[in-house]
Amino acid sequence: MELKEEEARVCAALAGLPPLQRAALAWRLDGFTTGETGTALGMTHHAVRQNLSRGRARLKTPLPSATDGGGR
Numbered sequence: 001m002e003l004k005e006e007e008a009r010v011c012a013a014l015a016g017l018p019p020l021q022r023a024a025l026a027w028r029l030d031g032f033t034t035g036e037t038g039t040a041l042g043m044t045h046h047a048v049r050q051n052l053s054r055g056r057a058r059l060k061t062p063l064p065s066a067t068d069g070g071g072r
Contacts, residue, residue, distance in 0.1 A: 007062060013059055014059075020041070020043075020047075021058065022046050022054075023057030024037060024051035025056070028052060033045075034049050034052070
């Protein structure tokens with residue numbers, strides 16, 4: 001049960017990212033390079049790197065847990 005709650009919080013955090021940040025992270029997780037991702041998304045590899053960096057920074061903010069009022 002606790003894993004499902006954690007998965008829901010992670011999915012919500014990812015869903016809260018801007019679309020390009022979310023896409024860049026998804027492509028990276030699937031093993032694509034910044035160049036391959038840029039080609040697929042129609043942007044430079046520099047823009048992909050910037051979106052990866054910003055997306056990671058946003059995800060580093062602590063996710064609320066069930067024990068600190070973030071759960072039900």
